[in-house]
Amino acid sequence: MKLNIxxxxxxxxxxxxxxxxVKVSNAIAAKFNHEINWxxxxxxxxxxxxxxxxxxxxxxxxxxxxxAVLFGAIGHPRFDNDPSAKVRPEQGLLKMRKKLGxxxxxxxxxxxxxxxxxxPLKRERIEGTDLIILxxxxxxxxxxxRGRKDNGNTAFDTMTYSRAEIQRLAKKGxxxxxxxxxxxxxxxxxxxxxxxxxxxxxxQAMEKDYPEVEVSYEFVDAVAMRLVQWxxxxxxxxxxxxxxDILTDExxxxxxxxxxxxxxxxxxxxxxxxxxxxSYPQAAGKDIANPLATVLSAAMLFEDFNLTEEAEAxxxxxxKSLAEGIVTEDLADGGKAYKTxxxxxxxxxxx
Amino acid sequence: MKLNIxxxxxxxxxxxxxxxxVKVSNAIAAKFNHEINWxxxxxxxxxxxxxxxxxxxxxxxxxxxxxAVLFGAIGHPRFDNDPSAKVRPEQGLLKMRKKLGxxxxxxxxxxxxxxxxxxPLKRERIEGTDLIILxxxxxxxxxxxRGRKDNGNTAFDTMTYSRAEIQRLAKKGxxxxxxxxxxxxxxxxxxxxxxxxxxxxxxQAMEKDYPEVEVSYEFVDAVAMRLVQWxxxxxxxxxxxxxxDILTDExxxxxxxxxxxxxxxxxxxxxxxxxxxxSYPQAAGKDIANPLATVLSAAMLFEDFNLTEEAEAxxxxxxKSLAEGIVTEDLADGGKAYKTxxxxxxxxxxx
Ligand SMILES: CC(C)[C@H](C(=O)O)[C@@H](O)C(=O)O
Ligand SMILES: CC(C)[C@H](C(=O)O)[C@@H](O)C(=O)O
Numbered sequence: 001m002k003l004n005i006x007x008x009x010x011x012x013x014x015x016x017x018x019x020x021x022v023k024v025s026n027a028i029a030a031k032f033n034h035e036i037n038w039x040x041x042x043x044x045x046x047x048x049x050x051x052x053x054x055x056x057x058x059x060x061x062x063x064x065x066x067x068a069v070l071f072g073a074i075g076h077p078r079f080d081n082d083p084s085a086k087v088r089p090e091q092g093l094l095k096m097r098k099k100l101g102x103x104x105x106x107x108x109x110x111x112x113x114x115x116x117x118x119x120p121l122k123r124e125r126i127e128g129t130d131l132i133i134l135x136x137x138x139x140x141x142x143x144x145x146r147g148r149k150d151n152g153n154t155a156f157d158t159m160t161y162s163r164a165e166i167q168r169l170a171k172k173g174x175x176x177x178x179x180x181x182x183x184x185x186x187x188x189x190x191x192x193x194x195x196x197x198x199x200x201x202x203x204q205a206m207e208k209d210y211p212e213v214e215v216s217y218e219f220v221d222a223v224a225m226r227l228v229q230w231x232x233x234x235x236x237x238x239x240x241x242x243x244x245d246i247l248t249d250e251x252x253x254x255x256x257x258x259x260x261x262x263x264x265x266x267x268x269x270x271x272x273x274x275x276x277x278x279s280y281p282q283a284a285g286k287d288i289a290n291p292l293a294t295v296l297s298a299a300m301l302f303e304d305f306n307l308t309e310e311a312e313a314x315x316x317x318x319x320k321s322l323a324e325g326i327v328t329e330d331l332a333d334g335g336k337a338y339k340t341x342x343x344x345x346x347x348x349x350x351x
Numbered sequence: 352m353k354l355n356i357x358x359x360x361x362x363x364x365x366x367x368x369x370x371x372x373v374k375v376s377n378a379i380a381a382k383f384n385h386e387i388n389w390x391x392x393x394x395x396x397x398x399x400x401x402x403x404x405x406x407x408x409x410x411x412x413x414x415x416x417x418x419a420v421l422f423g424a425i426g427h428p429r430f431d432n433d434p435s436a437k438v439r440p441e442q443g444l445l446k447m448r449k450k451l452g453x454x455x456x457x458x459x460x461x462x463x464x465x466x467x468x469x470x471p472l473k474r475e476r477i478e479g480t481d482l483i484i485l486x487x488x489x490x491x492x493x494x495x496x497r498g499r500k501d502n503g504n505t506a507f508d509t510m511t512y513s514r515a516e517i518q519r520l521a522k523k524g525x526x527x528x529x530x531x532x533x534x535x536x537x538x539x540x541x542x543x544x545x546x547x548x549x550x551x552x553x554x555q556a557m558e559k560d561y562p563e564v565e566v567s568y569e570f571v572d573a574v575a576m577r578l579v580q581w582x583x584x585x586x587x588x589x590x591x592x593x594x595x596d597i598l599t600d601e602x603x604x605x606x607x608x609x610x611x612x613x614x615x616x617x618x619x620x621x622x623x624x625x626x627x628x629x630s631y632p633q634a635a636g637k638d639i640a641n642p643l644a645t646v647l648s649a650a651m652l653f654e655d656f657n658l659t660e661e662a663e664a665x666x667x668x669x670x671k672s673l674a675e676g677i678v679t680e681d682l683a684d685g686g687k688a689y690k691t692x693x694x695x696x697x698x699x700x701x702x
Contacts, residue, residue, distance in 0.1 A: 075542065079542075080541065080542065080568070088542065090542040090543060094543070120472050120473055120476045120579060120580050120581075121471050121472055121473070121579075122471055122472070122473060125471045141492075141510060141543075141544065142543055144507065146544070146545040146546075147545060148545065148549075150513070153513055153514045153515075154511060154512070154513045154514070154549075155511070155512055155545040155546040155548065155549035156495065156509055156510060156511040156512075156545065156546060157509070157510045157544045157545050157546050158507055158508070158509050158510070159492060159507060159508045159509070159510065160505060160506070160507040161505070161506055161507075162501070162504055162505045163504045163505070164504075189593070189596075190431065191426065191430075191431065191439065191441040192441060192445070192492075192493055193492065193497070193508045194497040194498060194499065194506040194507065194508050195497075195506040195507060195508050197506065198499075198505075198506035217431070220596075220597055221596045221597050221599075221600040221601075222600060222629075224575065224597045224598070224600050224601040225600040225601055225603060225604055225609060227601075228471060228472075228579050228601065228604050229471050229604050230471075242540070243597075245540075245571075245572045246571055246572050246575045246594075246597060247575070248572075249572040249573060249575050249576040250575040250576055250578075250579065250601065252576060253576055253579050253580050258576060278573075
């Protein structure tokens with residue numbers, strides 16, 4: 001197969017972790033006889049510095065014309081504590097998601113046999129966890145009208161959802177549930193929010209089209225609790241943009257390190273793959289960040305092009321690296337800590 | 352001291368857990384020579400059934416004229432899956448918070464020596480946790496304009512905050528931090544939301560008035576992760592209504608049972624005390640719910656009237672009951688499970 005992949009390294013540790021995913025993907029291509037064309041493009045603070053815009057049109061063209069996008073991370077602390085900054089890296093991320101129509105963000109949470117005891121949660125609570133949070137990614141309060149009133153003394157953001165937006169996300173959720181354990185949980189705050197009531201109403205109306213799927217409805221606060229209490233109670237979860245943002249970060253704790261969890265973001269035409277961790281600026285340039293979330297995102301990419309064996313090869317070499325202790329410092333636990341690039345090299349060579 | 356306390360038992364397990372808090376408070380009053388006048392009033396589904404309104408004016412009068420309000424829980428499943436219900440119990444809760452001006456919701460999270468191993472989190476992660484989430488309770492998306500458009504096919508909610516609302520909450524946060532370890536964390540989503548940027552801007556401007564307090568700013572998604580990873584990293588946290596709702600439920604996992612965490616809700620004039628758990632309808636009427644969160648809420652009440660010794664007496668008898676295994680089934684762990692009322696009796700008798 002021939003794959004054209006747009007390569008958006010972004011900020012902070014983005015470039016370093018992306019490098020390892022490229023190494024591993026190239027090794028896969030060599031082994032399985034595929035051809036990958038990588039087209040790098042600017043995004044985030046890096047793009048602001050270069051062209052004054054966190055998601056330049058040129059980058060959009062490259063992404064829109066690629067078969068898939070591999071994305072690192074975005075964000076820089078110099079913008080975070082400056083509430084008055086006019087252009088911020090995150091705007092690029094949001095613009096990218098919106099313009100590429102990436103409405104379904106797939107964030108799996110699972111455990112690695114050799115890492116279970118690294119989780120802050122007890123083994124018996126998490127062993128065997130295998131859930132997917134399907135987060136709506138191009139709507140909700142991330143994209144509603146926002147602004148100031150009363151001379152800047154009042155700020156507002158609008159959380160908006162249309163039935164159609166909910167339907168297309170829920171459809172993916174039902175389909176995923178059909179391929180898995182046929183359990184779907186709709187997470188909302190319908191006891192307070194009108195948008196959540198529309199979610200519940202819309203998903204309820206779709207239940208009849210998937211008679212085999214058992215659907216439950218839970219409030220986001222209760223889920224924030226149960227997710228760490230009994231993660232095995234969940235399988236496929238669908239939720240709004242903001243709730244998904246919070247719950248997926250929380251869920252990443254289960255696996256033992258945020259440096260491990262991959263994601264895909266799917267639209268009608270474009271597919272994007274990225275680690276769920278952020279740009280981790282304190283570690284940037286130090287060659288210490290964990291590249292596995294990005295490498296596993298590349299595995300999700302292969303999987304989505306029906307290259308299942310390739311995806312499986314990546315996952316099993318990752319498991320092997322963990323079992324053999326070829327890990328970055330976040331997982332080293334007193335043992336030897338490998339560099340980001342060393343882990344990438346090891347994975348590519350041992351595939 | 353003479354205390355007039357409005358007693359709002361509410362729905363589900365509310366009446367049962369409230370009964371135990373009353374028993375314990377009366378025992379304290381007898382022991383320390385106080386006089387408590389309890390005035391019961393209707394709220395929640397119970398009030399809807401009786402008078403068609405979840406927070407009747409008569410109840411409001413009673414609360415507004417009391418020295419404090421002791422509250423059970425609100426909510427009934429018959430409303431949750433009916434997105435078209437016009438009157439819901441939760442509206443009563445929100446109306447009550449708003450009309451009583453209870454803008455600051457104080458939700459502490461701590462561990463009990465004898466329960467540490469019951470937490471889903473490992474001992475070394477949580478031992479010594481002692482944090483307070485100060486949740487804004489009368490603003491934000493809970494109270495903004497909401498509704499439908501496009502023939503009901505689009506729903507919206509508005510998240511609004513004014514500088515004054517943020518200031519009065521943050522002031523409480525700074526003051527609390529001054530009495531504790533002088534660390535304050537402002538939790539927001541300033542990389543996306545305008546309301547969060549106003550939070551950050553407002554809190555930053557207040558820093559100079561509290562030069563001794565070390566203030567940090569973190570995104571809510573990162574906090575949802577770190578809160579279970581290293582709860583000891585936090586002390587006083589201030590946050591918006593919705594974020595506080597989610598994070599406090601999540602934090603309750605640390606202590607090992609949601610049935611343990613108390614709260615107070617403070618306004619300029621009124622103070623209200625309630626467990627952070629909900630109405631737990633599956634357990635209603637069975638005399639099995641854990642009453643300790645409500646009993647400990649009563650301890651917070653005494654504390655706020657400067658009856659420190661009284662509050663301490665409640666806390667220490669609660670600790671003793673836990674150590675001696677006088678616990679409800681959620682904590683029994685194979686051992687003997689006491690009834691809700693038996694735990695209440697034991698506490699009152701052994702004070
Ligand atoms: C950087 C930020 C805007 C982003 C989000 O909130 O969506 C991030 O937290 C994520 O989850 O991808
Ligand atoms: C019942 C519900 C409306 C309420 C809230 O969201 O505030 C509850 O979850 C709480 O935290 O007190």
